[in-house]
Amino acid sequence: MTKTLGKTRDKTRIQRKNTATILEAALDVFSTHGFRGSTVDQIGNAAGLSKPNLLYYFSSKEAIHNALLSGLMDTWLDPLRALDAQGDPLPEILNYVCRKLKMSREFPRESRLFANEIIQGAPRIMGALDAELRPLVDEKCAVIAGWIAAGKIAPVHPYHLMFSIWSLTQHYADFDVQVHRILGQDTDPYPEAEVYLETLFTRMLTPQTI
Amino acid sequence: MTKTLGKTRDKTRIQRKNTATILEAALDVFSTHGFRGSTVDQIGNAAGLSKPNLLYYFSSKEAIHNALLSGLMDTWLDPLRALDAQGDPLPEILNYVCRKLKMSREFPRESRLFANEIIQGAPRIMGALDAELRPLVDEKCAVIAGWIAAGKIAPVHPYHLMFSIWSLTQHYADFDVQVHRILGQDTDPYPEAEVYLETLFTRMLTPQTI
DNA sequence: CCATGGTTTGACCATATGGTCAAAGAGACG
């Protein structure tokens, strides 16, 4: 698969630095133009390296993209992994929402890279969806279903709850431009978003004592 | 601007048929590959027309894209326009959510086209955002703020309420692949989604009698 | 200071792509 730099040798300092620079630049470019919309030259410029030089470190444009995506899925799922079945239901969920929102704020490019990929049919990460995302979601939704059955939170469809958390939080990264176009260029939407989302999930999930 | 077919003449039957066919095919292609990821040949194939033939009806690839986008914004805002300041607050909002969800279901390609455009920085519709979207949103958010002030619905940030409606409903179109990957290929998520969203907004917006 | 192996690049190639054009092909209509 990886033909470039294939030897079983430790990476040079230069190698480490340049691969990092390339991935950083590629994240910028891919997240704003999508895979097909990005060119190797563009990434090269952004990284301050020549095109052949890029292809010395990565065997192809797709290899760069893959490197980004495979590193991504793991990080992306961390907040969900942290959802603790032993914890207090509502705070656990609110915490998850909060962490997810924080990820949108701190890693908007990663969010957009992911969004681009999914919208366009997820051709390159279908596998990861089945292998990593789905099992984890199944597990955590079971936990939530348990909480509901125990009357700890108000009844809702666990999977759609999950979808709603994703869409609501990622919206602020993916549709960033639109949000700013409406709220004003120099408004920081995140503090208000956090309040809003906490309110939303609290009101929706607090059990109604009859 | 439009140099092709410029005459002040009525459109032929053939012209009407072919422009429609082209736009239909282009919607398919653009919505799944983004602007730069789509090729005129691809659209031509999908439409059953040769590339030069396409360019007989539209002066360029971008002209096709523009035609789609400009037609889109109007349709897209219809549900929001229908939000009636004189109506019953909660039902009005639930109705808006419902109509928006229906649009996701019936026009997922339009939703993805829009999403692609926004994620990639909205280079081609920035103008429409400022000219059409923002004023309408401002107006309707004022209405909602009024309802809140009158105690008709529980207090929430009107703009973020708007964002949440968009993200929650459009998610089912834009992230369709992911949703189906998790719920199973042949599940129809929409009925459950409608129930879920109605619950969500009802619980969040029903005023708490103290 | 030289040799060795990692690093960089200019020149190059094949293919893809947006777009043009002249000429050939329908359609409508007197």
Next chain:
DNA sequence: CGTCTCTTTGACCATATGGTCAAACCATGG
């Protein structure tokens, strides 16, 4: 049928793009 306009296309062009390669370059350890 003949003519005029609208439609379609094969051939073509300039440019962009992913990728290759041999040659030059540089860092470093002996």
